[in-house]
Amino acid sequence: MLDELEAVELKLSEVHTDNITFRFDSDFFKKEYLEIDRIIERNKIVKLDSLSNWITQGANPKFSEGDIPSLTGRNINSGKVNYENSDIINEKEYNNLIRFQLELNDVLITLKGKGAVGKVGYVTEDKKAIFSRNIGLIRVDDKKISSLYIYLFLISKYGVKLIEKGETGGTGQSTLTTTYLKHISVPIFSQDFQLKLNELTKLAHQNQLKSQALYHEAENILLKELNLLNFEPTQENISIKSFSESFLVTGRLDSEYYQPKYDEIENIITSKEYTLVKNEFVAIKTSFDKSKFVYKYIEIGDINISDGNNTFNNIETLKLPANAKINVTKGDLLISKVRPYRGAVSVISFDDNDIIVSGAFTVLRKKEDSKINTQVLQVLLRTKIYKELLLKYNVGTDVLPIFQTSSPKDYAAV
DSSP states (O other): OHHHHSOOOOOHHHHHTTOTTOOOSGGGGOHHHHHHHHHHTTSOEEEGGGGEEEEEEOBOOOOOSSSEEEEOGGGEETTEEOOTTOEEEOHHHHHHTGGGBOOTTOEEEEOBSTTTTTOEEEOOOOOSOEEBTTEEEEEEOTTTSOHHHHHHHHHSHHHHHHHHHHOBSSTTOOBOOHHHHHTOEEEOOOHHHHHHHHHHHHHHHHHHHHHHHHHHHHHHHHHHHTTOTTOOOOOOOOOOOOTTTTHHHHOOOOGGGGOHHHHHHHHHHHTSOEEEHHHHEEEOOOBOOOOSSEEEEEOGGGBOTTTOOBOOEEEEGGGSOTTEEEEEOTTOEEEESSSGGGOOEEEOOSOOSOEEEETTEEEEEEOTTOSSOHHHHHHHHHSHHHHHHHGGGOBTTTBOGGGSTTOSOOEEEO
C-alpha cells in the first residue's frame, strides 16, 4: 500500500498524454494506474469509442404507474443486470425515450455514487426496458470485437482499475463520465482468444442458471416443510386489539404493525417447532479501527437481490462514506434495513478481516450453540412470505427490530 502513496514526477507533456478529461489531480496519476497503463500499452490497443456503435448516458425519465422497467444503479450487481424492483415508466414515457431501449449484449456501467461507480452488467434478456441517467451504455460493434470480450475486460482487475482511475468527485458525489469511458484503451488479442473467452463465459452463465434453479428448489422444500409453499396471506386490513394486547406488549401503536396477515403468517410459523433469531444469532455492531489504507466496502447496492450474492469495492479509508461502520467476517449474515421487501440478504463467503459494511445493514453472526444454519436463515428471509413479515417490524422506513435482541418476537422457523 505504501507504493500507492509514493510521489510520481511527471513532465507536463506526460500529464497531457491520454488525458481527455484534462485531469491534474494526484488521484489520476497514482503509481498503480500508471503501471496498469504501461502493462496494457505493451499490447495492440484501440480506444473503446472506436470499438463501439454508441456510448452514452441514460435518460431522465418520469416515473409513474406502468409495467416497463427503467433500470438504475441498483439493477446492476455482480456483473449482472436484473430487473427486479426497478423503477417503472408507462407506455407513453417509454415511447418518448425509446432510443434508450436496451438491446441484447449491451454493456452497462454505473456512473454515480461513492462506492457504486463502475459496476458493470451485461444484458442477456430481450425485453422492453430502458436505462436511466446514472447508468452508462456501451453498445459494442460486434463486427469489430466481441461485446463479451469488452464486458470481461471491464470487470477484470485491469478494467476495474481503469474505471476507478476515471472516477471524480468527493464522498457521495463520485461520478464517471462517458467521455472518459470512450477514451479507455482496450488491449486487442486474437480472434481465437476472444472466442475461447466467449465459450467459457457462456458455460459460466449456464452453470449459474443451474445454481439458481437449485436455489429455488431449496426454497420450495423449506416453504413446503413450513406449510407456506402456496400460502397467500389475507387481504383483510382491520384488526382490533386491546391496549394490553398491543402497546403494553410491543410498544407499538401504529396500525401497520397489527395487520391480520402478520398474525396469520406467525401463527403458521409458531404452529411448528421454532426458535427466535436472538437465541441463535448475535447482532454485530463492531466498528473498524481505520488503521488500514484501504478496506473492502459493501453497501446495499452490492447485494444482488436475484441470487443473494455480494460484491465489494476496494476503497481508501479516507474516501469511505460516513455510513461505512461495521467490521464483518466470513459467515456473517447481512440483512438490509432499507426496503427489506427487496430481499437484500447475503452471507459473507470470503475470508478477510478488512471487510466493512454499511450501517444500513443488520449483521447477524451465528452463535456457537446455534441450532440454525446461517444459509437456512438467509433462504427464509429471501422468501416472499418472510419478506412480507419483515415489513411488520419496520419502524418508520428503515429499522428492523426483528433482528434486535430486545425484540419480543424474532421469529426464524426451523
